[in-house]
Amino acid sequence: MxxxxxxxxxxxxxxxxxxxxxxxxxxxxxxxxxxxxxxxxxxxxxxxxxxxxxxxxxxxxxxxxxxxxxxxxxxxxxxxIEAFCPHINQCGGCQNQHIGQTDLLAHKQQAVAQLLSRQSGVSALPWQPPLQGDDRHYRRKARLAVDAQGKGGPSVGFRAKGSDKVVNIRQCAILTPALQSVLTPLLQAVKALKGVRAIGHISLLDADNQLQVCLRVTRDLPATDLAQLRSLAEKCKVSLLLETAPERFEYLSGERLNASYQPATGLNLTIGPNDFIQVNSAINQAMVAQALEWLDVAPGEQILDLFCGVGNFSLPLAKAGTKVVGIEGVQAMVTRARDNAQNNGLAVDFRCMDLSDSQALLSLPVKVDKVLLDPARAGALELMPVLHKLKPGAICYVSCNPATFARDIAILAEKGWRIDKINLMDMFPNTAHTELMALLKPSGATGKA
Known part of the structure; x- marks a missing residue:
């Protein structure tokens, strides 16, 4: 670390x-x-x-x-091993192409174990097999940077290592096949636009119901540019949007339909162009299924889902028959989550709350059976004492940052909580990112949570 x-x-x-x-x-x-x-x-x-x-x-x-x-x-x-990407020495992504994913996960698991031992005194961890998928063709959402200020013509691609410089890319093997098929004609079209300097970045999304391309623009594009973009969208069969101001979108081509994805079979969640979504569909579905399995949820149980987003875990939990309270700090995502619950015929109590505010946490439900939390990289330090006071039968902690996870777990370990299960999830193969899931139980708890 x-x-x-x-x-x-x-x-x-x-x-x-x-x-x-x-x-x-x-x-x-x-x-x-x-x-x-x-x-x-x-x-x-x-x-x-x-x-x-x-x-x-x-x-x-x-x-x-x-x-x-x-x-x-x-x-x-x-x-x-040999790197598979021709941009490996310039692009700032996929830093770990020089080692196979199975070997890399083994080293990462050892490093996480050492980190937990140092920071929280937790040892002899009950490791479960990692969640793994394809190490390429997995990324369903990406953002391309655009730099049209240089003398050599516009650059469109990803940021260079340790720099704001934009690296021109020709291909990206980690994008889904559908996004890769759009990439080359999109790059050619954008670089040829007269108003390319008005484009800040380009968001790509391979949703379950559409391919979506969204250009963030700082001023109006010429009519000829708009015509070229519409032609591209029709040729590539994508929904094309312009973000003309923060969260203000204009449809250029394609059906005016929100993008959607399935976190679990039979559930469809809609998302906006800027909403958070796990970029690895296969690992996300496996992660959701594992969380429900580890929590061993039963109909009628009261579940608290913290940092719930648009309902990625909340709706599968509700479909399993539990009573879910989902809490998220971004009002737009809470609104989307409520719509998703209604559209799927499920009842979930979604609330907007700052989960770093210790006073706001006092309004959390007094009685919960189990807790699931999936915080951002900053972790959930302020929540740990509160979760202990709630006395749930189990806590499922999904983490994208082992350092803050270890810090948070140390607080629960001091209060008698133990790790019952833990594993790594290869959400971002070939990269420095390490994601994990852990099931925690209070000391003395055995069998079902």
Whole structure:
């Protein structure tokens, strides 16, 4: 785990040395970064694997750790494989293409176990098999950046490593096949627009009911540009929208129909162009099914779903016959969640609440049987004491940040909670992201939650 430290007052971190370092890598952290502990301070090296000797360019020095990038592998690990993407050395995504996903998950699991042991004293974890899917063709939602200010013509693609520079892409193997089929004609059309400088970014969505392309524009596009975009949309059979102001959309082509997806069989959830959706459909469905299985929900139970979004977990829980209270901090998503419940013929009590506000948390239901929470990367620190006081039979914590998860779990562990099940979920293959799910129970609880 890479910690960020501040230099002591009156002292500034030393300048980065221009000389490369020859390092031997001991292990990977949970983001897939190589870790050299024989060097002091410890060095985290992007692109390096355990057992490798690598020539490392140091890019940042702090008092307790350095960060570097492997520029040459002198002794290679048997786990090293060839990257599949031609943009690997420029694009800032898919950082871990140099190791297979099964090997990477094994290293990440070990790193998470060490992190939990250090921060919360939790050891001998009851690991369950990870949720895995295809490591390519999985991403159903993406955002392309546009830079039309350069002298070499417009650039459309993803951000470069550690930079705001936009890398022109020709292909992206992690996009779903449907999005990949749209990518090339879209890139060509956008670069040819007269008003390309008015385009901030482009959102792509492969929903269950449509392919959607949404251009964020800062001013009106010329009529000729609009005609070209409509022609593209008809040719590629996509719904094309312009976002002319925050959350203000204009349909250029396609049916005026909200995009939708299925978190579980028989449920259809609608989402707006800017709504959050898990980008990996297969892993999302497996994750939802696992959460219901681990919680062992029964009809009539009172379930509290925190950070509920548009109902990704709430509606499957309600379909299972439970009484769900779903809480989300964004009013627009609460409104969408209520619509989704109504459209699916389900009754869910959705509420808008700031879940970081300790006073607001006092209005949480007094009696709940079980809790599910799926917070953002910041975690749910303020919620931990509240959840303990609610005395649920079980807590299912879905995390996209092992560091804040470990911090939060440490509070519950001090109060007697234990991890009953835990596993990794490969939501973002080939990347530094690590997602996990854990089922927690109060000490003494056995059998069903």
């Amino acid at each position: 890479v910690q960020i430290y501040k230099a002591a007052k009156g002292r500034k971190p030393g300048p980065v040395s221009l000389a490369n370092q020859l390092l031997t890598i001991d292990e990977l952290d949970h983001a897939g970064m190589g870790v050299c502990r024989s060097h002091q301070p410890v060095v985290f090296v992007e692109g390096a694997l355990p057992g490798e000797q690598v020539e490392t360019r140091i890019i940042q020095k702090k008092s307790r750790h350095w960060q570097g990038q492997a520029v040459k592998v002198l002794q290679s690990s048997p786990e090293r």
